[in-house]
Structures are given as structure tokens and as C-alpha cells.
Amino acid sequence: MRILLIGEYSRLHNSLKEGLVALGHEVILVSDGDGFKQYSSDFYITPKIAVNRFFNIPRQLIFRIFKFDIAKIERGIKFYRLLPKLKDYDVVQLINEAPIQTTSFFEKYLLNKIITQNKKAFLLCCGIDYTVVKYMLDKKPRYSLLDPYFENTNLIKHYRYIFDYVSNGHKKVHNFLYEKVEGIIASDMDYYLPLKGHPKFLGLIPNPVNLLNIEYTEPSIKDKIIIFLGINQGAYHAKGIPYFEQALKSITSKYKDKIEVIAAQNIPYNEYIELYKKAHIILDQIYGYDQGYNALEAMAAGKVVFTGAESEFQDYYQLTDTVAINALPDVESIVKQLSFLIENPEELILIGNRARKFIEKEHHFVKIAEKYLESWNKPKI
Known part of the structure; x- marks a missing residue:
């Protein structure tokens, strides 16, 4: 099979790729290396221009005023340029609901392109996404990573990236993906519990570790x-x-x-x-x-x-x-x-x-x- 893995989170997709290659499959990974962690990738969409010394000062000013990171635009453009190389795969798997990490509108547009020009698409739940955040906001788990915020709302700046996943813009991406993907897979119990009972939930597959x-x-x-x-x-x-x-x-x-x-x-x-x-x-x-x-x-x-x-x-x-x-x-x-x-x-x-x-x-x-x-x-x- 030809398999396309999009996005990286804590080396999950790298280890999965190694397992798939060992089984004889052709695998391509596209990601930004998961930020400062710098994981391997076949195609990188890591921002370079927006984060260089010349642009970094205006980037920081824009973020302080508008709470928007222009590096997101660069990621999206880099991914868009890769689209001709990312077609005709048997399976596409997304690391989460925002694997490209661009603006919500651009994310949805690019993911639609990817799903359309390949055979099957699947979604991983292995971190923050709409379903998980909603589960925590409803206080269904005994405790959650939102507890510090519940106790002190002044910590909002530390949690803004989490609340982005329940914004109106991201909710459209979430709804689009849940309609279009073949199924959703959880990587551990923290994501299994919020998804349990959903008609598209395929179950828990533990994180792969390359021993x-x-x-x-x-x-x-x-x-x-x-x-x-x-x-x-x-x-x-x-x-x-x-x-x-x-x-x-x-x-x-x-x-x-x-x-x-x-x-x-x-x-x-x-x-x-x-x-x-x-x-x-x-x-x-x-x-x-x-x-x-x-x-x-x-x-x-x-x-x-x-x-x-x-x-x-x-x-x-x-x-x-x-x-x-x-x-x-x-x-x-x-x-x-x-x-x-x-x-x-x-x-x-x-x-x-x-x-x-x-x-x-x-x-x-x-x-x-x-x-x-x-x-x-x-x-x-």
C-alpha cells in the first residue's frame, strides 16, 4: 500500500511509518517536525520566513495585538505547494484535526484537497481536538488538564491554544472531518473515553514504539x-x-x-x-x-x-x-x-x-x- 501520514505529534507517526515500512509498505510523512522537537519528516512544512530574525519582531507584534501567528499562513502555503506530490495514496492519516496547523479556513480547504485526491482518509485522536476539549469542558473526567484553568481563569494565556479547538472556525474543520473521514482512531485512554460510542470510532490502537x-x-x-x-x-x-x-x-x-x-x-x-x-x-x-x-x-x-x-x-x-x-x-x-x-x-x-x-x-x-x-x-x- 501507498500510505500518506500528515502531521507529527511526539514521534507517533515516525514510529508508525517505521513499522509500516518493515511490513513492506511505501510511506510518506509530511509535518513541521512538531516544533522545537525536530522530528524527522519526508516533506517539511516548518515555517522559516515568519520566524527568521527580520520578520520575528513584526510577527510578535501581530500576535500581541491580534492573537494571530503569521507562521500559520506560511505552513499552509508550504503544504499547498506540496499538493501535487500528495495524491493517489491508498490511505491518508491525519495526526489530529489540525495536522497542518494553518488558519481554520485554509486548513479545511487543504484537507478537502487531500481527502479528494486520495482513496481513504482516517483521523487520529492523540491530543487536543474538539471532542476532547468539549469532554473536559463538560467536566466528565474526574480531573483533566483544564483543572488549573478552572481554578484560576487568569491562566487563560496558557490555555488559549486549547480553547482554539472549540472556536467556531475550528468547529467547522471538526464537523467537516467527521463527515469525510472513514473512521477515527484513539491512541490511548485519554482519547478513547471521549470518543467511546461515536459511530465512526474504530477503537483504541496503542502508540507504536520502535524498540x-x-x-x-x-x-x-x-x-x-x-x-x-x-x-x-x-x-x-x-x-x-x-x-x-x-x-x-x-x-x-x-x-x-x-x-x-x-x-x-x-x-x-x-x-x-x-x-x-x-x-x-x-x-x-x-x-x-x-x-x-x-x-x-x-x-x-x-x-x-x-x-x-x-x-x-x-x-x-x-x-x-x-x-x-x-x-x-x-x-x-x-x-x-x-x-x-x-x-x-x-x-x-x-x-x-x-x-x-x-x-x-x-x-x-x-x-x-x-x-x-x-x-x-x-x-x-
Whole structure:
């Protein structure tokens, strides 16, 4: 099959491509590299002109006044120029409802072109989109990444990018895609729950993880236990980073001779990987019910990850032993869990080993690619 993947988010499409290629399929990926993370792509739509030194000052002024980023226009134009090369594919998959990241009107126009000039189109739900935001706004989950905003609406500037997905402009894109795509696939429980019961929902296909690229090393604790916190400043509150920072203050004071803390902010993916390699514990996110991509890769490497691992996740995979630490929006809970691991380092080895085996069983990139092929080849809904 000829397969076109549009957009990237936390290396999901790169890993899926690797699995599909291993199965003998022709795959092309178009993306902007997911911003500062700089993931690989066959065709890049990364803005260059709008972000260069000459244009960046007027770009910032326009954004402050109109809350509009002119880099969106450049992305759209770059994608438009690629259209002649992006036709006659058997399957097109969109990473989310705005995979091009241009204006809503332009997004809809370009996606219509893509869907029209190819055979089948599918939509992934693996991050923020209209359905997920509406689910959180209706306060259906026990807690969500919108909780900091609900508690303090002055944080609106940190959440504007999320509310864009329930704007009138984006809602038109959402409605258009839900009408035109063959089906919608969720990548984990955080997206499975909002979509459950929708007639076009094809089910949950776990994130693919390329285990050939991730070496598992059993934790070796010779001196200090190393804790790593990676910070994406754009999602600082949505990821619950303040809870981790407060917990680390308490832990550092309590165990200053037993631990080392590494914190990194807004760094490219390859640098991020190198930094966390020597860590024993990874602090990932607070508000998830399941693991995101960074957490899965860390688990594959044998790290103990503080992330989403709620009862819904445990039940879905029929787990009886811990493979990741369920990080709650509760500083005392995080401190208690960290303290237990620091005082019982043998648990780091046990959990890290189970984490790797879990990824091998449920997230192997070739097995996951096979599941995508099965979903794509199902009769039209």
C-alpha cells in the first residue's frame, strides 16, 4: 500500500511509518517536525520566513495585538505547494484535526484537497481536538488538564491554544472531518473515553514504539538516584509541572544526599533522550489517564515513569502489577511515592523491568502497524 501520514505529534507517526515500512509498505510523512522537537519528516512544512530574525519582531507584534501567528499562513502555503506530490495514496492519516496547523479556513480547504485526491482518509485522536476539549469542558473526567484553568481563569494565556479547538472556525474543520473521514482512531485512554460510542470510532490502537531504537538497561544504582523532569513550557500548567516542582523541593530537602535532579526545558528530542538516559525516575505528566509518547519511550528504556496510569488504563490492559506510577494532582501523593522509591531502590529495577515487558507486549511498532492496517482495511462505516 501507498500510505500518506500528515502531521507529527511526539514521534507517533515516525514510529508508525517505521513499522509500516518493515511490513513492506511505501510511506510518506509530511509535518513541521512538531516544533522545537525536530522530528524527522519526508516533506517539511516548518515555517522559516515568519520566524527568521527580520520578520520575528513584526510577527510578535501581530500576535500581541491580534492573537494571530503569521507562521500559520506560511505552513499552509508550504503544504499547498506540496499538493501535487500528495495524491493517489491508498490511505491518508491525519495526526489530529489540525495536522497542518494553518488558519481554520485554509486548513479545511487543504484537507478537502487531500481527502479528494486520495482513496481513504482516517483521523487520529492523540491530543487536543474538539471532542476532547468539549469532554473536559463538560467536566466528565474526574480531573483533566483544564483543572488549573478552572481554578484560576487568569491562566487563560496558557490555555488559549486549547480553547482554539472549540472556536467556531475550528468547529467547522471538526464537523467537516467527521463527515469525510472513514473512521477515527484513539491512541490511548485519554482519547478513547471521549470518543467511546461515536459511530465512526474504530477503537483504541496503542502508540507504536520502535524498540529497535530504545535500549533497555536494567537500572544500576551505585550512588544517587537520578530524577529527570522535562519541561515543555507551552504546556507547563496542562502537564501539571508545578506539582512536580513542588514535590521536588520537598524531596530535595529530605534526600539531598541520595538524589540528583535533572531538569530540562524546551529542548530538541535527541537532546531530551540523551539527558534522560542516565535517570532512574522520569517525571512526565499529571493529568493523564494513560501514558503519552515520551512516557512510553522512557518505560521502554526501563525507567520508572510518573505519568497517567489510572484504573481505566489498568483495567483495559488487565494489569495486576505496576508498570508506571500514577501521578495525581496532589503534591503529598507524589512526595510519598518518590520517597518510597528512594528508600526502596530495588523497586526501581522491578518496575522498570515490567515497564519494558509491557511496551514489548502492547506497543511494539510492527504489531501496532499491523493493527492500523487492519483498521484501515475494514469496510466503510
